[in-house]
Amino acid sequence: MTTPIRQAVFFSDLHVGCSMALCPPPEVVELTLDGAGSYTPSPFQMKIWGFWEEAWTKWLPSVVGDEPWVLVFNGDILEGRHHNAITQWTQNLSMQERACVQTIRWGIEQAAEQITKAGGKYPRPSAIYMVRGTEAHVGNCAENEESIGEKLGAIPTDRGIYSR
Numbered sequence: 175m176t177t178p179i180r181q182a183v184f185f186s187d188l189h190v191g192c193s194m195a196l197c198p199p200p201e202v203v204e205l206t207l208d209g210a211g212s213y214t215p216s217p218f219q220m221k222i223w224g225f226w227e228e229a230w231t232k233w234l235p236s237v238v239g240d241e242p243w244v245l246v247f248n249g250d251i252l253e254g255r256h257h258n259a260i261t262q263w264t265q266n267l268s269m270q271e272r273a274c275v276q277t278i279r280w281g282i283e284q285a286a287e288q289i290t291k292a293g294g295k296y297p298r299p300s301a302i303y304m305v306r307g308t309e310a311h312v313g314n315c316a317e318n319e320e321s322i323g324e325k326l327g328a329i330p331t332d333r334g335i336y337s338r
Contacts, residue, residue: 179300181243183234189311190277191253191270193263196222203276205263213263230281235288238296245282245299247328249307252318256310267318275325304328304337 189195197205197215205213215223252270253262264270286297304323306316313319316337323336330336 177242179242179244181238181241182246183238183243183299184246184248185229186248187250187307188247188274188277189250189253190274191262191264191267193261194218195253196226196277197263198273198277198280199223202280203273205269205273207264207269208266226277226281227284230284231288234285235292235294238285238289238294240295242296242300244301244303246303246305247278247319247323248305249319250311251304251307251322252312254311254313254318267313271318271322271325274322278322278326302326302328306337 190197193216197213197219199215199220200212207213251274252267253259254267254270255262255265262270282298289297302323304319304326306312306319309316311318319337320335323330328336331338
């Protein structure tokens with residue numbers, strides 16, 4: 175008999191790609207731009223990153239304990255291109271996706287390391303689920319969240335769709 179999953183950790187509205195939202199520092203993800211430039215997070219984004227880091231390295235390991243857990247991303251994971259906005263650090267959605275996937279993988283690795291150090295039995299999520307956000311942020315039919323869900327190994331529907 176398998177241990178039932180009674181814990182779900184939710185992250186919502188990451189908006190990776192916005193200059194006023196979650197953005198990894200260069201030592202986590204090299205944010206290379208079109209034209210060979212690079213983007214460095216602002217002091218405000220570094221403050222947000224500090225909260226992100228604390229969530230994965232302190233809070234999450236303290237709450238999952240010895241129970242299996244699932245990870246749910248609850249929509250608008252990217253900033254995307256929308257409403258003539260000019261706040262994105264890049265309009266290139268593949269670069270936003272790459273930064274998002276690497277940022278999430280970094281978080282999972284950090285949590286796993288801390289949970290393992292504490293002797294936890296379940297250092298990694300038993301499953302990842304991707305919930306679709308709004309078309310304005312993640313594309314028609316949530317194609318960006320679909321792509322990210324597949325790259326992260328999210329549980330697909332019975333029809334092979336990685337976002338719900």
